Amino acid sequence: MxxxxxxxxxxxxxxxxxxxxxxxxxxxxxxxxxxxxxxxxxxxxxxxxxxxxxxxxxxxxxxxxxxxxxxxxxxxxxxxxxxxxxxxxxxxxxxxxxxxxxxxxxxxxxxxxxxxxxxxxxxxxxxxxxxxxxxxxxxxxxxxxxxxxxxxxxxxxxxxxxxxxxxxxxxxxxxxxxxxxxxxxxxxxxxxxxxxxxxxxxxxxxxxxxxxxxxxxxxxxxxxxxxxxxxxxxxxxxxxxxxxxxxxxxxxGGKNAVVVLDDADLDLAVPAIVSGAFAQAGQRCTATSRLIVQKGIQDQVTERIVKAVSTLRVGPGATEGVNLGPVVSKSAQQDINHHVAGALDEGAEVLATATLSEDLESTGCFVQPAFLKISREHAIWRKEVFGPVLAMVVVDSFEEAIEAVNDSDYGLSSAVFTKDLGRAFAFVESADTGQVSVNQPTTGWDIHQPFGGFKDSxxxxxxxxxxxxxxxxxxxxxxxxxx
Incomplete structure (x- = not known):
């Protein structure tokens, strides 16, 4: 030992x-x-x-x-x-x-x-x-x-x-x-x-x-x-x-949401979303789990995230160049895979995955990062996965986006990407979460900043x-x- x-x-x-x-x-x-x-x-x-x-x-x-x-x-x-x-x-x-x-x-x-x-x-x-x-x-x-x-x-x-x-x-x-x-x-x-x-x-x-x-x-x-x-x-x-x-x-727990509005700077938003969802193999209470995208930029956001996810590298944490290590245990691996399989059974669409060799999955506690398109009726919209899974829904308006953010028993962290100061402040006031970010990821709170969530978080x-x-x-x- x-x-x-x-x-x-x-x-x-x-x-x-x-x-x-x-x-x-x-x-x-x-x-x-x-x-x-x-x-x-x-x-x-x-x-x-x-x-x-x-x-x-x-x-x-x-x-x-x-x-x-x-x-x-x-x-x-x-x-x-x-x-x-x-x-x-x-x-x-x-x-x-x-x-x-x-x-x-x-x-x-x-x-x-x-x-x-x-x-x-x-x-x-x-x-x-x-x-x-x-x-x-x-x-x-x-x-x-x-x-x-x-x-x-x-x-x-x-x-x-x-x-x-x-x-x-x-x-x-x-x-x-x-x-x-x-x-x-x-x-x-x-x-x-x-x-x-x-x-x-x-x-x-x-x-x-x-x-x-x-x-x-x-x-x-x-x-x-x-x-x-x-x-x-x-x-x-x-x-x-x-x-x-x-x-x-x-x-x-948390079921943290990021909203991307149609005026968002995607060069800023996409790296933050991908990092928030997949860093630490998604095993953070503040990890980005739900992605809410305004319809007008759905295709652009999807294309960029698909490209980013497909290049993620999974492997042992000490290996140089690895983006995601294993999840903590075999039971965690099984739970995450079960959530994804359940979403697919309910009709979710796989938009992108990262490459994961069968070798890694069988010998260690590794999980294939996944980017899904879902609906709010799917169980994975509400259940905390605590793994490298990002689920996207598309909305028509800012008001619908706010409603979707708050459509959760959890209330830990949320974020919005927009260039509109008025909508940014409206989001801050309306989001029912203990931590709220504008043009920042759901993760990354500093030591001197009060931290904690609302509701079941x-x-x-x-x-x-x-x-x-x-x-x-x-x-x-x-x-x-x-x-």
Whole structure:
């Protein structure tokens, strides 16, 4: 095994599961080659993790803001220094291309640098008070222990997106990464420990969700849960924790739409659409899944996208010149192919595919990128595919395009391509999505920009930027009589 057994961080030490059982980690680019292993923690392992976190929350809260910020800044520095190791793990474990993994590592460092620098910003403010001789203010303080449940598609970036603001705010963190991509998260825990994070402030849990998932929510120390993953599981967590007083933040699915109006700059629009749909093999919650084209430019858009898709190169992520790596697993491969087959059975038309050798499809978890023409009656219009599939519908008017964008249970990201400023602003106001772009792809949101969706795509709490701190802090109002 390339990485051997990578252990969990518990109270400052690296430990195995008490049972000695492990979970094998395989490469999606090969026929199930084992590249490492992590402990298969059971219920008997959890007390130590949450007990340490409870103590860690008290000590970390007592650490001043500048001290917390220093740890985060040092973590950012170490991520940059260990850049190549982290890139290799992401490519091997998850299947991203080297370029995609490089971008993820860089952005991860930026998260820690951004929130580390934020340690010098105000964490409270003066409040006027009508009572004589009274000084009033409000302070932000940590909420305690937060549980992070993170996905496989951005296995380093998503933990950083949650962890950095949670730690800056003074909370202890317990994180459970996705079972198929746990190694990179455990390496991030090592980096934070090397950066000076005290024992107990961060704990990691690797194990099968079916065995320990429900148990994670039973600890009274847990004050908040931040989850990124499927809408089905996110909704289940919301229901399970309703009425418990535990805060819940969910970033879930998406069925993101791009509108191309008849005045659009196609030299700008088409590369953005193709990248948004097929980069990372379509395995992004913000990936472009639906393409809504105004009828007058249907032929031009179709011709350009067909040409672009046909030149995409699929292969192992470490191979030079590859545009798409594998999807994360055989089950993901089967699910995506099932969605496409179902669409074809319903009458969808294949406009273009990229070449995929039978060798790759059988030995690895590769999927043939597809560009389809569909109708809004097809199931694939509504269901999240989470793979390299772009489905196009044609509309007559701007108003019909807006209606089509909002014709979804999801509301994460949308975009419009137009040269008309009036229609651009009308789109911004009308799109029922948490993220809206004009002449930009549905993907690519920066670390300081609030991120999160509406409807079945998310909860009321946004991630990233200053907004992220609202979830990880509570407000204490103080009134002090001075004389």
């Amino acid at each position: 390339k990485y051997g057994l990578v252990k969990n961080l518990v109270n400052g030490s690296y430990v195995e599961a008490r049972s000695g059982e492990t979970i094998e980690v395989t490469s999606p680019a090969t026929d199930g080659d084992v590249v490492g292993a992590v402990p298969a923690m059971g219920k008997e392992d959890l007390d130590a993790v949450f007990g340490a976190a409870e103590a860690g929350a008290r000590s970390w809260k007592a650490t001043d803001h500048l001290g917390r910020g220093r740890v985060l800044l040092d973590a950012g520095r170490l991520i940059r220094e260990r850049h190549q190791e982290l890139v290799d793990i992401i490519v091997t474990e998850m299947g991203k291309t080297t370029a995609e993994a490089t971008g993820e590592v860089t952005k991860t460092a930026e998260f820690f640098e951004y929130y580390g620098g934020m340690a010098r910003l105000p964490f409270g403010e003066y409040l006027p008070d009508g009572r004589p001789g009274t000084f009033a203010s409000q302070l932000r303080e940590p909420i305690g222990v937060v549980l992070l449940i993170t996905p496989w598609n951005d296995p380093l970036l998503t933990p950083a997106r949650k962890m950095a603001p949670a730690l800056l705010a003074g909370n202890a963190v317990v994180i459970k990464p996705a079972t198929v991509t746990p190694i990179i998260t455990l390496k991030l825990a090592e980096i934070l420990t090397d950066a000076g994070l005290p024992a107990g402030v961060l704990g990691t849990i690797t194990g099968r969700g079916s065995e320990i998932g429900d148990e994670l929510f039973t600890y009274v120390a847990v004050k908040a849960v931040s989850f990124t993953g499927s809408t089905e599981i996110g909704r289940g967590i919301q229901k399970q924790l309703a009425g418990t007083g535990i805060r819940v933040q969910t970033e879930m 998310g909860s009321a709490f946004k991630e990233q930027g200053l907004e992220a701190l609202n979830f990880y802090t509570r407000v204490k109002t103080i009134a002090l009589r001075t004389h």
